[in-house]
Amino acid sequence: MNANKVAHGQPMSLRERVHFLDIVRGFALMGIILVNYFLIVDSAKGFDMESNDVFHNLVNWFASGKFITLFSFLFGVGFMIFMDRAAQKVDSPNKLFARRLTILLGFGLLHLTFVWIGDILAYYAVAGFLLLFFYKRTAKTIRNWLITLFVIQLFTPFFTMLLNTISSGSSGKPDFADFELISHNSLTYLASIGDRWADMVTMASSSFFTVYSMFFMFLLGVYFVKMEFFKNMEAKKAIWNRIWIICTIAFLITQGSTIITAVNPFENTLWVNMATALEQNGGLTGSMFYMSTLAMLFLHVPQLRGALMVFTKVGRMSLTCYLLHSIIGTLLFLKYGAGLVDHLQPAGTFFMAIGVYVFLVLFSTFWLKRFKYGPMEYIWRQLTYGKVKQISKAFTVHSSSIKK
Template identity: 25%
Template sequence: MTKTSFKTIKKNVFCCLNGEKSMAPAASQNYHANSLDILKGIGLFALLLMNCNRWFVAVPLPADVYGLHNSTADIVISQFIDYFISGQWYGFLAFLLGVQFFNSSKRESRQQRTDYFRRYLILLLIGVLHQVIWTGDILIIYALAGMLAVLLEKKGANVALMIGLLCCTNLPGFFASLFLQLIHGKPPEHSASAAAENAGYISQLMTNGGIKQFIAFNIDGIGPKYKYSLLTGQLFRIVGFYVLGYYAGRINFMQQVKDKARLTGIVFMGCLFCFLSLLYLQASLFAKQGSDLVLDPVRGMVSNMQYVFGTASYLLGLLLLLQFYRFRQAVQVVAPSGHIWLSAYLFQTLTGLLLFYPIGFGLYPDTGPLQNLLIAVGLFLLQIVFGALWLRYFYYGPVEWLWRSGAAYRWRRMRRADTK
């Protein structure tokens, strides 16, 4: 975004907050696009915090590893990230990508929009390659959600709303988990005890593993990972938030938040209350060692709805805060990172592997949550600087450019005309 356009946005935001005339359509579109970039940047920072907190190891580790760093600061930071960041922000980013998908498709003609399904096929391929080098990939689910959104383009908005809500509430995953437990008389294999069986092996890999061993482990883990995602509701929840984001774009939800700030504030408080209540209930349920036959699916439903209300709270709360000029001005620096979100996300993975894995500096498990927090902040600052410098000369991030060009079967214009 150029300096002139940002000044225009600031002027219109100031007028809006002071009760003056509403923004012109073009300025309103720029304002909402900038809001999306800011929110995506915040979401990327949350994902970076979460992954750095566990040394970019996306599977359970032995309990004694987590106990290596037990200072007060380490414990507080680790628990805060576990309770308030882990799980909520994948859906947060999915919602924003759903809004962005609708906004992008609306700007292009019907003939130009034929490349959207190909675009998500390519994103799926990128996700598969990313999964091979790091087991924590989320792009595959985003690609599947994008394909579903493409199929919903010709359907009514209410169809998207119903599918989004059905997926977010994880009713398919709940009944599948309940059915399997009733059949086998015990929790299905997606429970934490089954996942912990590999904890010792992955810890050994993190200590002295090679590239081939990590690739083999990641490939072998694809099946169990997506079984876990299905039965715990993670996949349904993320797809649901993407579809709800697409629906939000269709009803101009971001403009409605601005126009109905008081009602949005009431809904935000309700979501926040539900989130904190379910968080407490979840901790109580998981504290039980023995449980009735039906309790494990109930735990899953409580956990899923806690993530749903947490994601909704963060979305609504930040959208409300962005109405305030000073807050918006303070967080504007993260917008470039959000604008090139795919390149930034892959950059996070590569730097995380380089820092924590034995194929790089091998910081696992020597750094604790406090040190990892500082590492995450440092990496994100580098991301911000790179994004700002890159966007001075180019329209897209490097991966975004290749992604769009491949889907369109032609090289997209990349370099800004005024920088030649």
């Protein structure tokens, strides 16, 4: 091994960060907080997510499933960036990424044990190992995999309808059974720890399609990097224009179906399953519409770049902010904390989520004016590379980054 590889096998520096990706990551986290806070409050009340009020409708139609999907896409992008740089510095980038995922899995297990059952980090870690088989594949191969996985996902509702009809003679109309998360009604914190694992067993039975959808978005992120869509974006405005047009049309189709079904539900079995198929892909189309719209604003409206940059601080500290939002949310809402779940109306939940996000923006801005990395990002880096820098070097006032 080249001696320099050990010394320089370090993650991407702040100067090399892609501002646009940080903007998208910070924007995605805002939506995740909004959806998760409604999920925490509504599940504690018995999953009344279908309440017909303006705030539930806004969250269900324009946020639910879309921002977490966008976050998954960015995970795939981050995988490629990490592996490309690691391949230049170390002999075994696969082992380095596997170690990184193992640490992330540990974070996820700690998070779901001691904070909230709605953890995504453990899912990301498990699905992330599959990416190692695709790093050296060509863009064409990745594209073929994406097409295959998408077709399977698109027709799953019809397969389900057929199986239900054959096995029971039913119409195949989806039957969504409500269930209650035990941990969201725990009276004490210690009781909630055991209850979270009981919830985890319940949720694990339906986790296959969650991992499936995440992995699809991981691969889509890999494909975008292999096609170099994020490299020199200014020179690729025409490509991004086409991406935005395609994503907008797809989003309007799935979103239109979702809204029409909510306002005037279908009775015909075929139409029900067609609507279900479109709705299940609403996360995909919505996430890509939001991402491509941000790209349009970033590329074509330079006057807005300053405003968009507000998302970058949270984006650079996404792991820290993700964990913080669930800690804050559970302490505010659940019964072993402030117990606000019994007093909040949908409007209160909505504005509470916005308020927490504003706090995270201010906190991230304050932190990154003084330190190079967020606290959890720093720990993750040091555990990944197995070389703990002196804190005085890693956590120093970073004046150069302030001027950027």
